[in-house]
Amino acid sequence: MNKSGKLLYNSLNDNYEESLKFKDVSQLGDTPYDVAIVGAGIVGTALAYKLSQYKVKTLLIEKNYDVGEGTSKGSSAIIHTGFDAPVDTLESELVTKASLEWPNLAEKLKIPFKNCEAIVIAIDEEQEKKLQVVYDKGIKNGVTDIKKLSGEEVKELEPNVSEKVRGGVLVPRESLADPFSSSIAFSEIAMQNGTDIILGVEIIDVENKSEVIKSLVTACGKKIKTKRIVNVCGLGSEKFAKIYGGENFDTNPRRGQFLIFDKHSGTKISRIFLPIPTAVTKGVLVSPTIFGNLLAGPTAEDYPHSFETISETTTEQLQLLKEGASKLYPGLNEQPVINIFAGVRSNCTQGSYWIRCNDNSPGILTVAGIRSTGFTSSPALAQYLIYKLKDELGLKLEENPDAIDSRPENKWPGWWKPRYNNKEAVKENSDDGKVVCYCEQITKGDIIRHLDSPLKPRTLDSIKRRTRAQMGRCQGFDCMVNVAKIISYHCEIPLEGISKRGPGTEISSTIPSNN
Amino acid sequence: MNSNKDYKAIIIGAGPAGIGAAMKLYKSGVKSILVVDRNDRIGGIPSFYKKKKGGVRTFMRWSRGGYPVFGEDFAKWLESLISETDIEVKLDSQVLEIDAKKKSVTFVNPKDGKVIVSADAIVMASGSREENIAERKWLAGARPSRVMYTKQLLNLDRNDLLPIKKPLIIGSDTIAYAAAAKLKVAGAADAIIVDNRSNPTCPIHERLYFRFWTNPSFHGFNVDTMEIKGKESATGVLVNGKHFDCDGIVISGELIPNSELALIGDIKIDIPSRVPVVNKDHQLSESGWFAAGNILGGFHGAEWCYFNGKKTAGSVLKYISKS
Numbered sequence: 129m130n131k132s133g134k135l136l137y138n139s140l141n142d143n144y145e146e147s148l149k150f151k152d153v154s155q156l157g158d159t160p161y162d163v164a165i166v167g168a169g170i171v172g173t174a175l176a177y178k179l180s181q182y183k184v185k186t187l188l189i190e191k192n193y194d195v196g197e198g199t200s201k202g203s204s205a206i207i208h209t210g211f212d213a214p215v216d217t218l219e220s221e222l223v224t225k226a227s228l229e230w231p232n233l234a235e236k237l238k239i240p241f242k243n244c245e246a247i248v249i250a251i252d253e254e255q256e257k258k259l260q261v262v263y264d265k266g267i268k269n270g271v272t273d274i275k276k277l278s279g280e281e282v283k284e285l286e287p288n289v290s291e292k293v294r295g296g297v298l299v300p301r302e303s304l305a306d307p308f309s310s311s312i313a314f315s316e317i318a319m320q321n322g323t324d325i326i327l328g329v330e331i332i333d334v335e336n337k338s339e340v341i342k343s344l345v346t347a348c349g350k351k352i353k354t355k356r357i358v359n360v361c362g363l364g365s366e367k368f369a370k371i372y373g374g375e376n377f378d379t380n381p382r383r384g385q386f387l388i389f390d391k392h393s394g395t396k397i398s399r400i401f402l403p404i405p406t407a408v409t410k411g412v413l414v415s416p417t418i419f420g421n422l423l424a425g426p427t428a429e430d431y432p433h434s435f436e437t438i439s440e441t442t443t444e445q446l447q448l449l450k451e452g453a454s455k456l457y458p459g460l461n462e463q464p465v466i467n468i469f470a471g472v473r474s475n476c477t478q479g480s481y482w483i484r485c486n487d488n489s490p491g492i493l494t495v496a497g498i499r500s501t502g503f504t505s506s507p508a509l510a511q512y513l514i515y516k517l518k519d520e521l522g523l524k525l526e527e528n529p530d531a532i533d534s535r536p537e538n539k540w541p542g543w544w545k546p547r548y549n550n551k552e553a554v555k556e557n558s559d560d561g562k563v564v565c566y567c568e569q570i571t572k573g574d575i576i577r578h579l580d581s582p583l584k585p586r587t588l589d590s591i592k593r594r595t596r597a598q599m600g601r602c603q604g605f606d607c608m609v610n611v612a613k614i615i616s617y618h619c620e621i622p623l624e625g626i627s628k629r630g631p632g633t634e635i636s637s638t639i640p641s642n643n
Numbered sequence: 644m645n646s647n648k649d650y651k652a653i654i655i656g657a658g659p660a661g662i663g664a665a666m667k668l669y670k671s672g673v674k675s676i677l678v679v680d681r682n683d684r685i686g687g688i689p690s691f692y693k694k695k696k697g698g699v700r701t702f703m704r705w706s707r708g709g710y711p712v713f714g715e716d717f718a719k720w721l722e723s724l725i726s727e728t729d730i731e732v733k734l735d736s737q738v739l740e741i742d743a744k745k746k747s748v749t750f751v752n753p754k755d756g757k758v759i760v761s762a763d764a765i766v767m768a769s770g771s772r773e774e775n776i777a778e779r780k781w782l783a784g785a786r787p788s789r790v791m792y793t794k795q796l797l798n799l800d801r802n803d804l805l806p807i808k809k810p811l812i813i814g815s816d817t818i819a820y821a822a823a824a825k826l827k828v829a830g831a832a833d834a835i836i837v838d839n840r841s842n843p844t845c846p847i848h849e850r851l852y853f854r855f856w857t858n859p860s861f862h863g864f865n866v867d868t869m870e871i872k873g874k875e876s877a878t879g880v881l882v883n884g885k886h887f888d889c890d891g892i893v894i895s896g897e898l899i900p901n902s903e904l905a906l907i908g909d910i911k912i913d914i915p916s917r918v919p920v921v922n923k924d925h926q927l928s929e930s931g932w933f934a935a936g937n938i939l940g941g942f943h944g945a946e947w948c949y950f951n952g953k954k955t956a957g958s959v960l961k962y963i964s965k966s
Contacts, residue, residue, distance in 0.1 A: 387777075392906060441783040443868035464915050468777045469786070554756035561753040563737035566681055567903075601903065603775040608791070609798035624804055632875035633788035636799070636806035637890045 133186075133319040135584060137193065138328030138348060141631050143586045143621050150326055153350050160341045160353035161187045161324075162523060166331055166368060167361040168195040170307065171498055173314035174506035175358065175513055180321035181533060182514075183526045187354065188315065188323055189344070191330035191364075193630035194590040195583065196311030199362040200503065201593065202384070202439075202471020204426065205417060206400060207241070207303040208504045211266035211274055212248075212410070218481045218512075223501050224270050226508035227301060233507055236534040237313035239306050240418045240544045246302035246400035247282060249293055249456050255404040256294040262404065263297050273300050288396050288459050302400055304418040307503050308593035309542060313535050316582045321531045325583070328630055334372040337489040356491040356521050358513065363474045365496040374487035374494045378477040381438045384426025384500070385445050387453070388467040389460070390601050393422040396463070401456040410500075412452035414460065419596065422463060424453035426471060426500075441468045466601040473499045483513075485520035493521060542595070547573060564614065565607040567600020575614050586619055588612060589629045608635075650731075650762040652959060653748055654678045655738055655904070658687020659945040660936025661768035662721040663952025664959070669728050671960050677760060678725075679736040679750050685725060686718020687770055689945045691797040692821075699824040699856055701817070702945050711852075717945050741765070741908040743929040763966070764931050764959045767905060767919070768952060771898040771937040773818075776871075779897060781839050782813070784870030787877045789891040793818050796825075796893055805829040807891030811880055812836045813869070814895035815843035815861060816942060820853045822893050827857035834859040835887050837880055839866060844896065862887065900938045916940060924958035933959055 136150035137143075163179060165172045168190035176188045192198060207230045210223030234241030250256040259276065266274040275298045282289055282296040319325055333345035334357065343351040361368045366379045395416075403411035409428040417423050427445045431438055446468055454460040476482045476497025484494040493516060498509070517523040546569060547553040547560040554561035560573035578585060578594045585591055588598065588611060597611050598604035604611075612626040612635055624636035651673050654661045657680035665678050684690050689702055692714025700711035725732060736752040747761040773792045776782045789806060791799075799806055810826045812819045815838040823834035834857065836843070841863040843850065862882075870881040877892045902912045902919050911920040911928035918940035925933050935955035936948040943951070 390903075440785045440870065442870075443781055443783045446783070462914055464917070465777050465780075466775065468783070548751045548757050551756055554751070554753065558753035561751050561756050562735055563681060563751060566737060569737065569739060601775070602772050603777075605772045605775065605792045605794055608795050609802070613802065623799075623802055624806070628788035628876075634876070635789060635791075636804055637789065637808050637876070638804075638806070 131322055133321070133323040133325060135319060135582070136324075136326045140348065141193065141328055142625055143619070143627060144584070145619070148584060150329060150348070150350070153352060156187070156324060156352065159185060160355055161185050163187070163356045163358060163517065164189060164344055164352065164354035165358045165360060166344070167359070167364065168311065168315065168325070168327070169198050169200040169360065169362050170196060170311050170503050170506045171495065171509055172358075172360040173311040173318070174510040175360065176318035176323050177314035178507070178510040178514055180318040180323050181528060181531045183528045184523065186318070186323045187326065187352065188318065189326045189329060189331065189352075191328065193328045193587055194585060194593070195315045195327070196308060196593070197589070197629065199472055199474055200307060200311055202386070202469055203307050203500065203503050204386070204413065204415060204423060205305060205307045205503070206415060207305050208501060209271045209299055209301045210269050210501075210504070211271040211299050212262065212405060213269055213501065215265060215268045218483075219501055219505065220269050222481070222505040222508040222512060226505045229507050230303065230305065230504070234305060237310060237317070238535040238537070239309040239313055240542065241303060241305045242418055243301065243303045244399055244416060246299040246402055247277065247286065248297040248299070248402045248404060249282065249289065250295045250404055251290050251292040251455060252294065258404050259295050259297055266297065266299070271299065271301070274298060275300070286397055286399060286401070288457060289401070290456055290458055304416065306418050310503070312583065312594065317532060317535060319582055321528065331368065332371070337372050337492065340491070342491065356493065356517065356523065358493045358495065358517075360495045362498070363472060365474065365494065369487065369494050369496070372487075372489055372492055374492065375484055377482055377496055379474050379496055380477065381431055382473045382475040382499070383429040383431060383438055384471045384473060385441050385449060386423055386425030386469055386471060387446060387449055387465050388417075388469070389422035389424070389463040390466045391420045393463040395420075396422065396459055397457055403456060412449055414453045414457045421466075424460065425449055430475065438472055439470050441470045467603060475499055483516070485516050491521055493517065547571070564610050565595070565597035565600060567602050567606075568596040570595045570597040572614055575611060576618055579615060579618050586615060586621070587627050587629050588615075588635075591615065648746065648761045648763050650677045650760060651675045651963065652677070652764045652766065653760060653762040654766045654768055655748065656680055656687065656768035656770055656936070657682070657685045657732060657734070658768060658770050658936065659689065659717070659721060659948035660770070660952035661687070661766070662725060663949035664766045664768060664935050664956040665730050666724055666728070667953040667956035668959060669730055671956070673960070673963070676730045677733065677762070678730060679733045679738060679748070681735070681737045683735050684718070685722040685732065685734070688794070689714035690718035691794060691801060693797075693801050698828055699821060699853070701821040705946055714945070738904055741904050743908045743910050743932060746931045763963055764933065766933045766935055766955060766959060767902070767927070767938055768935045769901040769904065769938050771900045773894060774897040774899045776894065778899065781866065781868055782871065783868055784881070785873055787871065787873030787875060789876040790871060791891070791893055793822050793893055793895045796822060800825065800829070805831065807831055807889070807893070809888065809890045810834040810893060811887055811889035811891070812859070812893045812895050813880065814838055814897055815840070815845055815863070816896035817845045817849050819893075819895035820845045820850055820859070822895055823859040824853045824856040833857050835889065836861045837869070837882065837887060838863055839869065841865060896942070898937060898942055900940055902938055924961070925955040926958060926962070931962065
């Protein structure tokens with residue numbers, strides 16, 4: 129049996145029990161880490177998961193108060209095959225490899241996964257001509273199961289497609305998954321295998337960077353010793369690389385706004401509708417989501433790093449989005465929008481998948497420019513990084529025979545398996561019969577199980593990503609306060625201290641209303 | 644009617660409309676009535692307006708000469724009506740789905756688990772909610788903390804927590820002005836009310852009523868977009884280049900019917916208004932299904948909903964006696 133890793137949160141946050149607070153480096157033990165992964169997005173957590181299969185002392189450290197809270201949370205949630213990736217690039221290689229791994233991996237992670245297929249759709253003559261290019265590129269990328277379709281064939285598969293459809297390319301292995309639970313599952317398994325996880329703590333300096341044993345200096349003034357550092361900070365990778373003096377590169381955030389339509393809309397189309405890509409962008413897609421909604425997006429808006437309002441939505445772009453998406457699926461205009469969000473991809477000017485080993489300092493690995501394909505490629509990228517750590521950063525890899533690679537069966541079932549369907553479950557635990565989130569039909573039992581799950585989520589958003597409470601059509605109108613109350617009672621945190629995503633985002637600026 | 648159904652009538656929602664319908668059916672001699680509600684108490688939205696010393700009474704009893712009462716008292720009155728009957732009420736009970744043809748309702752609660760029940764007639768009185776940010780179409784910007792709907796504010800107030808000191812309210816109907824008064828009474832500043840229309844929706848006589856507690860400033864616009872600002876928690880709203888400061892935002896009014904059960908159950912509803920399609924007798928597109936109260940769209944007070952529930956019950960009685 130493995131010794132489970134430690135979980136620590138920023139000690140300044142009162143939302144966490146004393147035993148979970150990161151007060152002193154002595155809590156981490158005396159031995160320096162073999163690898164410190166900075167950034168717990170989808171790539172960082174996948175790396176921690178894969179690395180935990182070996183006897184490697186690993187730390188996963190993140191400035192947000194949950195894993196997968198940055199760039200990773202705003203994606204289209206599609207597992208791509210890589211049919212349209214730039215040919216003969218690392219990106220294409222990793223996406224292709226990972227797309228084959230995902231179906232099996234999803235089963236191990238116990239996350240929802242659905243092979244729904246995609247169709248690239250041509251709606252005019254010019255686009256029709258480009259279908260051959262799309263097809264040829266797919267074959268070159270090793271996606272040999274793609275198939276050309278006539279306009280009639282597309283209509284037969286998807287009766288609600290645009291009347292104007294002139295042809296398409298079917299991509300059978302394109303799939304849907306849940307981006308939130310993936311990084312959570314990766315982290316939970318890694319922790320169980322001994323990976324330490326620190327959340328809510330930002331790294332502001334690296335000391336002794338030329339030495340074998342370096343120190344990560346945290347914003348809260350603590351120094352963590354490690355032999356190797358992996359920079360997988362997403363949008364923050366450039367800033368962090370400057371701190372340790374890595375080779376220069378520029379990232380700029382590329383905003384992608386999305387529209388989410390109400391649940392019954394998800395049944396109107398059963399495959400992902402992809403437009404013909406232009407030179408500038410892959411374009412606006414329409415897709416069912418694994419949750420049963422319908423999604424349209426993303427826009428592609430490049431901004432300099434300084435752009436303050438990068439994660440904000442704009443009504444103007446969203447209108448354009450709706451127009452673009454309804455070209456593929458005209459019925460979209462009659463579907464009710466329930467949410468808008470802006471995702472941010474990390475775009476690297478020097479090229480995608482910018483990876484530097486021993487980046488001006490021995491033992492530092494820089495990973496940047498992991499753009500929209502990062503969700504798909506993460507397991508293969510993680511394996512690639514492990515080889516780099518071994519071959520170029522001198523990490524010894526010895527398999528850990530006790531390591532697990534799966535989450536326990538049904539320990540904290542998600543929204544996709546309501547417990548109240550089982551008659552005995554509610555008798556055993558009446559909380560499983562108390563629906564708290566009306567739109568998504570999430571129970572008090574679900575929420576409490578997740579509060580007790582390995583990463584001890586305590587914020588409203590972290591519960592939202594795990595349970596879907598607040599993610600439905602009313603967007604928390606009915607349940608936000610009731611979810612906050614459950615966190616408050618169960619974790620003994622005062623109600624006014626419950627936050628959306630950590631300190632500074634508490635639900636109250638606090639005045640008691642006893643009058 | 645001779646049938647093998649579990650109940651004569653099922654009413655979804657124990658708010659003013661649902662209780663109005665239940666009481667009328669009961670008094671007309673219908674036995675075996677079931678009312679289900681997902682909340683833990685009878686009374687619907689009024690029950691969220693807590694009774695407080697010096698607080699604002701926002702519910703009118705026009706039938707008693709037009710005097711204002713606390714929402715909580717209105718809810719208690721509804722509860723007292725039910726307590727004198729043998730109408731069965733299932734609280735904490737979330738309806739999961741309906742079957743329009745079988746006239747059945749599936750619900751779950753902590754005591755009974757998942758249950759399917761059927762009836763000769765079913766009344767949907769599930770009320771309405773406030774339009775979310777995306778549904779308003781002209782609201783965009785950041786997604787900070789402390790942006791809340793009025794119901795969330797009221798629910799925090801029920802737990803003796805009013806979360807905002809310097810409030811900004813988006814929307815300008817009665818609900819918005821009532822929220823402004825409630826916040827002021829609790830010690831917050833006079834609210835800034837911003838809306839995407841030139842004049843407040845709240846009628847002048849009601850605004851004068853609320854003036855007793857607070858004097859909020861109203862700022863009306865006609866714009867395509869208003870942006871919420873704030874990195875961590877809400878700091879303001881940007882509209883037409885003008886920034887309004889706050890430490891929290893209440894998104895108010897603009898009601899949208901809770902008609903999803905009907906939609907999923909293939910009963911006709913209008914999109915995007917989400918108002919169920921009804922005939923003059925409040926009967927829905929499927930036989931034996933009726934609607935009452937704010938699910939029918941619009942913005943109505945508790946007492947209107949109560950009488951509307953009674954009116955719908957009249958149609959239900961006709962339907963039951965005919966078949």
